[in-house]
Amino acid sequence: MNRLSLNQWTTRRWSVAEAVDGCVRHGIPAIGLWREHVAEHGLDATAALVRDAGLRVSSLCRGGFFTGEDWLEDNRRAIDEAAALDAACLVLVPGGLPDGSRDLAGARARVADALSELAPYAGQRGVRLALEPLHPVYCADRAVVSTLKQALDLAPPEVGVVVDAFHVWWDPEVHEQIARAGERIASFQVCDFLVPLPADVLLGRGMMGDGVIDFAPLRAAVDAAGYTGDIEVEIFNADVWAADPDEVLTTMKKRYAELI
Amino acid sequence: MNRLSLNQWTTRRWSVAEAVDGCVRHGIPAIGLWREHVAEHGLDATAALVRDAGLRVSSLCRGGFFTGEDWLEDNRRAIDEAAALDAACLVLVPGGLPDGSRDLAGARARVADALSELAPYAGQRGVRLALEPLHPVYCADRAVVSTLKQALDLAPPEVGVVVDAFHVWWDPEVHEQIARAGERIASFQVCDFLVPLPADVLLGRGMMGDGVIDFAPLRAAVDAAGYTGDIEVEIFNADVWAADPDEVLTTMKKRYAELI
Numbered sequence: 232m233n234r235l236s237l238n239q240w241t242t243r244r245w246s247v248a249e250a251v252d253g254c255v256r257h258g259i260p261a262i263g264l265w266r267e268h269v270a271e272h273g274l275d276a277t278a279a280l281v282r283d284a285g286l287r288v289s290s291l292c293r294g295g296f297f298t299g300e301d302w303l304e305d306n307r308r309a310i311d312e313a314a315a316l317d318a319a320c321l322v323l324v325p326g327g328l329p330d331g332s333r334d335l336a337g338a339r340a341r342v343a344d345a346l347s348e349l350a351p352y353a354g355q356r357g358v359r360l361a362l363e364p365l366h367p368v369y370c371a372d373r374a375v376v377s378t379l380k381q382a383l384d385l386a387p388p389e390v391g392v393v394v395d396a397f398h399v400w401w402d403p404e405v406h407e408q409i410a411r412a413g414e415r416i417a418s419f420q421v422c423d424f425l426v427p428l429p430a431d432v433l434l435g436r437g438m439m440g441d442g443v444i445d446f447a448p449l450r451a452a453v454d455a456a457g458y459t460g461d462i463e464v465e466i467f468n469a470d471v472w473a474a475d476p477d478e479v480l481t482t483m484k485k486r487y488a489e490l491i
Numbered sequence: 492m493n494r495l496s497l498n499q500w501t502t503r504r505w506s507v508a509e510a511v512d513g514c515v516r517h518g519i520p521a522i523g524l525w526r527e528h529v530a531e532h533g534l535d536a537t538a539a540l541v542r543d544a545g546l547r548v549s550s551l552c553r554g555g556f557f558t559g560e561d562w563l564e565d566n567r568r569a570i571d572e573a574a575a576l577d578a579a580c581l582v583l584v585p586g587g588l589p590d591g592s593r594d595l596a597g598a599r600a601r602v603a604d605a606l607s608e609l610a611p612y613a614g615q616r617g618v619r620l621a622l623e624p625l626h627p628v629y630c631a632d633r634a635v636v637s638t639l640k641q642a643l644d645l646a647p648p649e650v651g652v653v654v655d656a657f658h659v660w661w662d663p664e665v666h667e668q669i670a671r672a673g674e675r676i677a678s679f680q681v682c683d684f685l686v687p688l689p690a691d692v693l694l695g696r697g698m699m700g701d702g703v704i705d706f707a708p709l710r711a712a713v714d715a716a717g718y719t720g721d722i723e724v725e726i727f728n729a730d731v732w733a734a735d736p737d738e739v740l741t742t743m744k745k746r747y748a749e750l751i
Binding site: 328333334335336339366367368370371372377378380381384400401402403424426427428430431432442443444445448 | 630691
């Protein structure tokens with residue numbers, strides 16, 4: 232349990248204060264924060280709250296979406312926030328194709344350029360960037376970076392990567408790419424892949440054990456690669472969001488102990 | 492137009508006789524047949540009908556699903572049918588995880604074993620097997636083979652592969668893997684990837700031009716790899732199935748001419 236982290240979106244209706252309190256009550260030592268929730272509570276107040284509660288901030292979610300008009304300013308703000316929160320990394324979801332565009336190669340080149348532009352700014356502030364490859368089903372609308380190999384190839388070496396079980400479990404090369412990633416693994420996130428997916432494929436992330444992923448080999452690979460950071464549970468799921476957050480945390484701890 | 496093929500599932504409510512007649516009326520020189528439709532019309536009668544109409548059979552869909560109890564018998568029957576129809580290939584959809592299983596590596600090994608067992612039988616009957624990697628969103632329930640690279644690595648060299656734009660468009664390595672495939676490309680299928688996907692992700696295949704795929708680079712890559720066979724339009728889409736099949740064929744020819 233000493234590496235378990237609650238990604239705040241798993242209990243998204245909880246405010247920062249409620250989520251921090253929930254982690255403390257359930258003995259969860261780390262939290263992955265979301266910028267929306269942090270903004271509501273206030274940046275400095277959140278930093279103080281988390282620090283006083285003795286929690287680690289395993290990640291701040293999220294920057295990225297490099298096709299937006301104000302992407303550079305927005306990502307610089309996200310880096311500043313990650314620094315203020317002493318977050319272990321800033322998760323970057325790269326974004327999909329620009330509206331109406333079919334230029335996938337161009338969109339991918341743009342991600343590489345954006346990362347190169349952001350990396351020095353992050354370095355100066357001591358913030359670790361973590362590029363997250365998303366499942367290929369989101370390639371068009373959310374993340375043109377679809378595999379761990381591609382993320383490692385495309386990002387500057389000082390930029391880390393997120394290994395999210397949901398996004399990578401299907402990849403025939405995931406084990407060798409996790410080994411290759413080594414110290415570049417900045418975050419390990421877990422949740423299950425539900426079959427069938429719900430109507431909104433974004434919400435196909437289930438509690439560990441409710442889907443088709445065999446977590447043990449992924450956990451072993453991430454361990455073998457040398458990752459010793461927190462393991463975040465990040466679930467986008469209408470049923471989980473509708474449930475009592477305290478029950479979600481109880482189930483999460485149980486499944487984590489059994490499966491992760 | 493001399494390489495355009497109607498995959499019969501695009502006009503699935505048409506019988507074999509109606510689809511053959513439709514191809515002739517619309518000047519489409521080839522057809523991809525489905526075993527269900529063929530069984531209804533009769534195997535020998537279908538072979539005679541297609542031959543008399545002067546159509547090529549660009550593929551027979553489909554064998555595979557190697558986790559079923561009678562997979563070996565069923566796939567041998569499919570091979571016999573492909574031989575009787577003089578089909579350019581038998582498309583193999585490998586199947587997902589067995590019910591309740593999370594052993595992805597095991598399921599993939601089983602596909603390799605099944606292909607090795609089937610290949611000599613197909614070779615003796617002059618039938619070309621074509622393993623189809625499916626989009627990773629179908630990994631659990633339909634195809635544990637998710638990329639062209641994986642298909643080429645896993646199948647014996649005499650087994651070909653299907654390049655289906657819908658399934659491979661997102662793959663960062665698709666161009667190098669198409670080049671690597673070369674003569675192993677047994678079929679090239681096209682349809683578009685719709686965003687957002689419909690509630691049933693199986694039906695997210697759209698008419699070319701209705702989605703996010705840039706077909707020109709894929710077509711160029713397949714050409715450069717030396718593929719000179721038919722180009723099949725295979726669309727799984729509730730709206731297309733509800734439309735008048737003659738209108739579907741008219742649109743298909745227009746979009747094919749413009750985009751493929």
